Amino acid sequence: MGKGKVWPAEWKLYKDRVTGLPVRQLTDYKAHSHHLYFTENGWYDGEKRVLFVSDRDNTTNLFSIHLDSGQIIQLTDYADNDQLDACLSPDGSLAFVRVRGEVVRLDLATLEERTMYECPPGFQIGNISCTADGRSVITCIQEDLSHRLDLDLGNGYVGHRELMEAGPVSRIIEIPADIGSARTVYEERCFITHINASPTEPWLLTFCHEGPWHLVDHRIWGLDLRTGCAWKVRERLEPGEKVGHEFFFPDGQRIGYHGFRLDGTNFYGSIRYDNTGMEETDFPFDTWHAHQDGGSQAVVDGKGHIKTLSLWRKKEDGAYDGPRVLCELRCSFHSQKVHAHPRFSPQGDRILFTSDRTGYANVYLMDIPEEIDTLPLQGE
Secondary structure: OOOOOEEOOOOEEEEOOOOOOEEEEOOOOOOOEEEOOOOOOOEEOOOOEEEEEEOHHHOOEEEEEEOOOOOEEEOOOOOOOOOOEEEEOOOOOEEEEEEOOEEEEEEOOOOOEEEEEEOOOOEEEEEEEEOOOOOEEEEEEEEOOOOOOOOEOOOOOEOHHHHHHHOOEEEEEEEEOOOOOOEEEEEEEOOEEEEEEOOOOOOEEEEEEOOOOOOOOOOEEEEEOOOOEEEEOOOOOOOOOEEEEEEEOOOOOEEEEEEEOOOOOEEEEEEEOOOOOOEEEEEOOOEEEEEEOOOOEEEEEEOOOOOEEEEEEEOOOOOEEEEEEEEEOOOOOOOHHHOOOOEEOOOOOEEEEEEOOOOOOEEEEEEOOOOOOOOOEOOO
């Protein structure tokens, strides 16, 4: 164990039993390993390396894997740790790590660490995201109400509704990447999470009002870091509609999401941050997450009795073909560490995902075939 430790390749290649496509299991350790949350790009070094989080040696640390050799490098050395969140600087030279109420800057070449921010007493810290110019890391903090609420949000969303209804004081914090004084950009008495910085517009981010999607006042919000002004993005179109798991397209202008209607239909879609240009596509099965490459492809992870990764590809006439099954998923979704969170590579030719199909969460990678017409349609 230790920072800089090199772990030999663990990967193995297998043929998916549903589609016959090759899938590479990147990690194989008797503890949970997962890639970064799907809103954050973990690919760096010219797409040769990917960040991931692993619970090796009974503690949670940040690692990277070289995709040509399979070699794994341990990047941090935190003892007795259970949770970790990370994001990359735009140039891929730095990782920003949220660990035990702190935000730490990690130089990926030297592995030197510097503490950037410490969460104040009486608050819990949320996820982190780096602005497009690399100058700031954005996070959110929420009033810690664990002394009066039974909370286990990472394992089955225990206390999710209760925390929403309690209306904790929440703040969105901007932290200088060069280690300066942090500032509160926005404050509200509401359960705020899911900070997403635009990959192209340094002033733009989204956040959410957290809670059961059909019960929150509104899920997706935009925020201008220059003014602190917030606004609703993609309002409900009908009562009881659920919309969320928002993320930015590579253009930094469009926001992707997925949702559910009371009639049982599901949909994925996108809209510009200014609420123009909304596009949505329906599908007839349940999913946990959806991701789009910003161009012609969308992927969703099925849940319930359908546990597959399914792909849509836009045709020349603008309609989507599919959904086509890429592979069996067999993911339990029991806790955040074992959510599939599929994400396209920056070039849109590969999909990274997590599954606990073997009993432990591991990281998987598959190439997307150029032609998908021969892949089975979902439900066939």
